[in-house]
Amino acid sequence: AKSAVRIGAIQFGFILGATAVLARAGQLQLVDGDRYAREASRSRTEQVVLPARRGALYDRNGVPLAVTQEFFHVGVAPNELTERPRLPGLLAGALGVSAADVERDLRSGRRWLYFHGPFTASEVEALRGVKGVHLDGEFQRFYPSRDLARPIIGGLAAGEGATRPAGAAGLELSLDSLLTGVPGEAVLLKDRAGRRYDSPARAVREPVSGNDVVLTLDAELQEIAERGLDDALTAMQAAGGDVVFLDPSTGELLALASRETVTRAAVSARPSTLTVPFEPGSTAKLFTAAALLSRHRLDSSAAVFAEGGVWQMPVTSTGRTRTITDAHKVAGNLTLAQAIQVSSNVAMAKFSLRLSPEEQYETLRDFGFGSPTGAEVPSEARGRLARPDRWQPMYTRASIAMGYEFTVTPVQLAAAYAAIANDGVLLTPTLIREVRDPAGAVLYRHQPEPVRRAVSPGVAATLRDYLRGAVGEGGTGEKAQLVNYTLLGKTGTAVRFENGRYVRGEYTASFAALFPADHPQLVVIVKIDNPRGAYYGGLTAAPVTRTMLQQALASRRISIDRSRLAPRDTVAPSAVPGTIAPQGVPMTVIALPFQRGDTATAPRPVPDVSGEAVREAALALHRRGFHVSLRGLGRVSRSSPAPGAVARPGTAVVLWASE
Incomplete structure (x- = not known):
């Protein structure tokens, strides 16, 4: 009986145990099955983000300014190798590492060899498909032109991890939504040691690259602007400066150069x-x-007394006066054209009394001052232009007429002068010419965007005539004129305003130009901050403008329609009615029969630029009238034609350079 009880107890125990096992199995399979399946999948697989290539930035001619390239890190799993004897030589040839070091690491029994690099796609091409060699790719932003236009292009900052860099400044920031692609996803397999392997069905979602943007900038003209500004700041020991090149017919910004001098170095x-x-x-x-012209407040014969260059201007009914002086003192009367030609403060202050504050303010607003231009750079300044109800009626009217008590950016000034070149129509400046999808299809192409008509075509034509006189013989901008072509322009010199006060002895020199004089294709603004020595705009900014235009004309790649360039008018003094004829012009004696010199096209030796940085080498060749074709970056190793060889201006000199 006791045996039967014991057998029964054992049977009951077995049944109870089997029931518990079945219950636990049911729990694992039916209740917790999905959770354990997910944990098992996570231990065997890993979901990773596939970074998307960021769109590129190009200049108007296709020169890359900011591109994203894929670089690779290389890992080697020795236990997976099937061609171990040839691997050291393969890695040495592809990556430039020591074959002996690789052989030693392989014999050391290490489970993983890592070569950080980063290596380019061409360098790792020979390693693709080699069993046991793993390539880990990542995208890096690269600026082929280095510092060229970098304040405008900007840069990146890490955002949402390394797979999604975000724009931090400049166009990289303002165009971030266009340039940033859509990341993809993939699943990788993992072994017990945590090593990852590509899954046969790896991609869950393929990444989509960002859009490419073609800018309006011209890389070669940008180079000319930056180098010209650097040279000017060095020569004048200036505190800084700016240069703007703009196409007045489209509003496209062709070059934007900015410099500040820090410990005698322009940055x-x-x-x-x-x-x-x-x-x-x-x-x-x-x-x-x-x-004045738009409101018909005067005609071509209207004139004011120039006061000999010094005028005690009444500003209150109690007899308070303000002293206004001219740098270029003129006796007698001045018409409006003559006042612009010699840049008379006295005459402009007197002419401004024919306008109300509201009329002056409205005209400045019509030309775009006091509001952002809409160019695509973040944090654009609007400038300062107070409402007329805040003006001191007599005082501020004269100040505005002389270019004080309101502020503008160089681009605002360029857009306003472009309106004068464009028969009075103000256009929105832009830095974007095209937007293309990753396949190259054009998604957007810039068209001129009129803002408003600032003045009538007739008034714009008269203003251009005034500018012609200002750079003609006897004008303040005479030193800006080219030998073969005529430009229009106006000089500017202003006492610097800092920390709420005018700083005695410190000046801002500027020059605004339209080139060529007939049917302008370029607006050029040059501003020099606090030059040492000569500080008038006609002696500083105007010659810098001339030098830059000469270099631009020497380059055939810059978008200037030379078929529309008319030779310089040799009788310029009579071209503008009412301007002041130059006094004491020396007589020129020429031999007969007259023979025109042909020095501009005479063959000349190619300068030796070996060892120079490509920027300095290109500048030296441009100054000699040659074109430049670059092969590589860094310092010049050789050129063709060779140094000393005789070639005609316009010949393309090929420069080979290396780091």
Whole structure:
């Protein structure tokens, strides 16, 4: 009986145990099965983000300014190798590492060899498909032109991890939504040691690259602007400066150069052409003239007394006066054209009394001052233009007419002068020419965007005539003129305004130009901050403008329609009615029969630029009238034609350079 009880107890125990096992199995399979399946999958697989290639930035001619390239890190799993004897030589040839070091590491029994690099796609091409060699790719932003236009292009900052870099400044920031692609996803397999392997069905979602953007900038013209500004700041020991090149028919910004001098070195810290306003000085006198002409407040014969260059201007009914002086003192009367030609503060202050504050303000607003231009750089400054109800009626009217008590950015000034070149129509400046999808299809192409008509075509033509006189013989901008072609322009010199006060002895020199004089294709603004020695715009910014235009004309790749360039008019003094004829012009004696010199096209030796940085080498060749074709970056190793060889101006000199 006791045996039967014991057998029964054992049977019951077995049944109870089997029931518990079945219950636990049911729990694992039916209740917790999905959770354990997910944990098992996570231990065997890993979901990773596939980074998307960021879109590129190109100049208007296709020169890359910012591109994203894929670089690779290389890992080797010795236990997976099937061609171990040839691996050291393969790695040495592809990656430039020591074959002996690789052989030693393989014999050491290490489970994983890592070569950080980063290596380019061409360098690792020979390693693709080699069993046991693993390539880990990542995208890196690369700026082929280095510092060229970097304040405008900007840079990246890490955002949402390394797989999604975000724009931090400049166009990289403002165009971030266009340039940033859509990351993909993939599943990798993992072994017990945690090593990852590609899954046969790896991609869950393929990454989508960002859009490419073609900018309006011309890389070669940008180079000319930056180098010309650097040279000017060094020669004048200036505190900084800006240069703007703009196409007046489209509003496209072709070059934007900004420099600040820090411990005697010119550095490009910020895009001050759009973000740092300044008082324009005499370059703004043209807009007071526009207000007078648009409202028919005078005719071509109207004149005011120039006071010999010094005028005690009444500003209150109690007899308070303000002293206004001219740098270029003139006796007698001045018409409006003559006042612009010699940049007379006295005459412009007197002419401004024919306008109300509201009329002056409206004209400046019509030309775009006091509001952002809409160019695509973040944090663009709007400038300062107070409402007329805040003006001191007598005092501020004269100040505005002379270019004081309001501020503009160089790009605002360029857009306003472009309106004069464009028969009075103000256009929105832009830095974007095209947007293309990853396949190259054009998603957007810039078309000129009119803002408003600032003045009538007739008034714009008269203003251009005034500018012709300002750079003709006897004008303040005479030193800007080229030998073969005529430009229009106006000089400006303003006392610097800092920390709420005018700084005695410190000046901002500027020059605004339209080139060529007939049917302008370029607007050029040059601003020099606090030059040492000569500080007038006609002696500083005007010659810099001339030098840059000469270099631009020497390059065939810069978008200037040379078929529309008319030779310089040799009888310029009589071209503008009412301007002041130069006195004491020396007589020129020529031999007969007259023979025109052909020195501009005479063959000349190619200069030796070996060892020079490509920027300095290109500048030296441009100054000699040659074109430049680059092969590589860094310092020049050789050139063709060789140094000393004789070639005609316009010949393309090929430069080979290396780091």
